[in-house]
Amino acid sequence: MFKPRHIERIKDVILVVLFFTTMLLLYFLWQNPMVDSFKLSKIIPEDNEVINIPSLEEVTKPFDTIANLGGGEYTSIHHEELNAWNEFRLVLNQFGGDEGIVAERITKEQYEQIMEFRSIKYIFSYGIPFNAFSELYNLPKIQGSDMIATVFSIAYSSGSPESLFIYDKNNDGYFRLIAENDDYTRTLEDLLAKLEAGNYTTHYTIGTLVGTDNQTVLPLNLISNLTDITYSIEIDTRESDYIREFAQSFFGESLDFVRRIEESKGNIIYMYGYSDKTLTITPNNGIEYKEKEGSAGSEVGYLKALEIALEYVGTHGGWDSYSGSDLTPYVKSVSRIEGDNNKGYRFIFGMELDQKNIYYESNEAIVIDVLGDKVINYTRNLIEVDPIEITAEREAFSAVNMIARNYKYIYRVLLEEGYSFEINGDEEMFERVSNMIKSIEEGYFKPQNESVEEMKLIPAWIVKVDDILLYFDLYNALPLGYTNVLTT
Amino acid sequence: MKRCILTALIVLMVLASATIFASASDPEVSIISPTQTVSGNNLLISVRVTAPITIKVYAYEEKQKIGDTYVSIDPAIASDKDLSNITIKSISLMTPETVDVTGNLHFYSKKLENLNPGLYRIKVETLNSDGEVVSYTNARTVMMPKSLDTTSGKAIFQTQNQGALQWVQNLLKSIFRN
Incomplete structure (x- = not known):
């Protein structure tokens, strides 16, 4: 009926079909996908997935920008208003020109006196290591800058237009960066003029209003359109597929040798080894990932550690809000940490919504510990908000x-x-x-x-x-x- | 006759005591700002009230009569405390504002803008429940022109930085220290 070579051909076809069927069955056995969600692209990894990661400059921004307009009047603005921070960055880039810059230490009294002139001060919420600050903002080489440890604020005063002034809060130090002439800071005078000519919110010091010494400024009268905003927690523990996908970003696609524990109060815990790596997901809250410190590794500097932190968050949960208004991350505080074998940094990230900071009562948006060149602790409590209505x-x-x-x-x-x-x-x-x-x-x-x-x-x-x-x-x-x- | 004189004396004493009582400043009211001297074109009024009372706030410019007109007083003259030889008229700068203070600490604050250098006065009346003035507090201030002098800024660092020579010395020190 069938010639032998036909039979051999039929056998070959059956073998090929059986082979592919075996591969498919193995895939279903290991991956356990839903049948209707089966896609070939999920088996073949996609190398061209785009992950949005904010840059070092984008997350390193002043906490407050205060302009002294003279006559006891101040105003406080967001660093994006009138492009204030970028204008100052441009000044920093070319400050001193080819002649160079010299740094000198000044007293607190001299600093306070010079700040009484028309001035603008950019204040951070933490001390940025000066070397990192210089590298990040392309400061030219400054003679004598090794006495400056951190930058808590940097300012310009019209009383000394050839200078910029740094306050190192961590070490209670005040410094003056002196250029050869005052050409480099003219744009800051223009910025002050624009501020004064515009519709600014008048601020005075607490001391001026109540009769004490406090130089902290506050608004005299504030008009605001802020209103209550409903939010939802980023991670819903009822979405098992999303939880699994999130866990896979920490432990790998297959979750080999990873135990999954679901507690009665709703917490979901993924654990590798004897708590070598632990991921805890709490309902209506956030996630916490911990990893045991390894052997001594290479110590990295501030900027590299921050880069590691930014990339880690980008690949473990991401930086984008999934719906609605964009929440803008920024570095809220930095502290040094030390393990048994390594040193590193703890970065706390805050979130801005429409240029206003969000303050959490009992935790933080993102906390990440970088020890050596590895992340050993990561907590994430992000929220999602709908677009803000005016x-x-x-x-x-x-x-x-x-x-x-x-x-x-x-x-x-x-x-x-x-x-x-x-x-x-x-x-x-x-x-x-x-x-x-x-x-x-x-x-x-x-x-x-x-x-x-x-x-x-x-x-x-x-x-x-x-x-x-x-x-x-x-x-x-x-x-x-x-x-x-x-x-x- | 004696009765008339006695009655007149009693009436005078009552009026005098009322006047004295009304003219005494209220210890619960303090004018924090302005201070004796300010500079610029704007005036900050800040009044501290430490009792649940009603106050009424006035602001005037004290102008000098020259001929038939009233002009701002030169700050240099205004700084002289003895102005008895000048005829002064108080020109109101704002509609008086009445504030019912609740609680035991409250600050009334207001900014007046676009003023000329001269002499200014803030008056704060304390009113009773019938709206009658029971006391008032006054404060005068001399408004000086906004200072444009930047030379005093350089003087702050004069002992530390004597111009270009010190800049060069600092540069040499830092090079050899490195």
Whole structure:
């Protein structure tokens, strides 16, 4: 019926079909995909996936930009307003020209006197190592700069236009960078003029308004359009596919030798080895990844460690919000850490929404520890918000009266957090509390919520009193909560 | 006769005491700003109130009468405390503002803009529940022109940096130290 060579051909075809069927069955056995989600592209890895990672410059931005307009008047602006930070970066790039720059140490009194002139100061929320700052912003070589350890703020004053001024808060040092002439800073005079000619929000120092010494500035009258914003937690523990995919970014595609534990309170834990690597996902909260420190590795500098942190977050969860408004990350604080075998950095990232910082009551948006050249700790508590609708502007509660109304509450919080005082009377209490205020800003407060219904960002005054952040409703000054920065 | 004199004396004493009482400044009201001297074109009024009372805030420019006109007083003359030989008229700068303070600490603050150098006065009246003035507090300030002098800025570093020579010395020191 069939000739032998036909039979051989049939056998060959059957063998090929069986081979491919075997491969498919093995795939289904190992990957356990849903049948309707089967795609060849998932088997063959895609090498051209684009991951958005912010640059070092994009996450290193001033926390506040304060202009002294003279006559006791100030204004505080976002660093993007009038392109203020980029204008200063351009000045930095060509400051000193070919003649060079010389650094000298000045006293606190000299610094305060020169800042009383028309000036603009860019303040960071942490001290950036000076070498990293120079490299990041292409500063020309500065003679004598080895005495500058970190940059907490950098400023220009019209009282000394050939200079720039640095404050190293970590070491309580004040420095002057001197160029040959004042040509390099003319654009900053123009910036000050534009600010003054525009519609700025007048600020005064606390001392000027209440009769004390505090030089912290606050707005006289603030008009704001901030309103309550509903948010959702980035990671929903009920979405098992997404959770698995997230875990795979830490442990590999196959999750070989990885145990999965689901606790009664809803936590999902992935564990490799004897807690060598642990990923914990908490409902309505975030994730925490820990890895045991390995043997001594290569120590990397600040910028390289920050680069490692940015890339790690980019490949483990990503930087983009998945829907709605974009949340812009920035470095909120940096500290040195030390393990048994390595040294490194802890980076805390905050999130900005429409140029306003979001403050979490009891945790942070992203915390990442880079020890040596490896990430050993990563916590992520990101949120998603819908696009912000434009709302009508209204007057915020007077900042100075927000303090006047709440100074006793602030005093009680300080006592609860271990501060001790010897106070005689309300007047002295107010003076002590108001003198401890380091910054006041408007922003969003994210309370530590229990229920999904309460998930709202609340417009707030954020008052930093020493190391305590206190939050007050922006429009009625009622206390909302507080955070001890040292213990959180 | 004696009764008339006595009655007149009592009435005078009541009026005098009311006047004295009304003219005494209120210890619960302090004018924090402006201070005795300010500079620039804007004036910050900041009043601290330490009791739940009602206050009314006025702001004036004290102008000098020359002929039939009133002109701003030269700050140099205004700084002289004895102005008895000058005829002064208070020109109101704003509609007086009434504030009902609740609580035991409140700050009234307002910025007046585009003013000329001269002499200014802030008055804060304390009102009772019937709206009557029971006391008032005054503060005068001399507004100087905004300083444009930058030479004093360089003087801050004069002991440390004596111009180009010191710049060169610093440069040489830092080179050889490196």
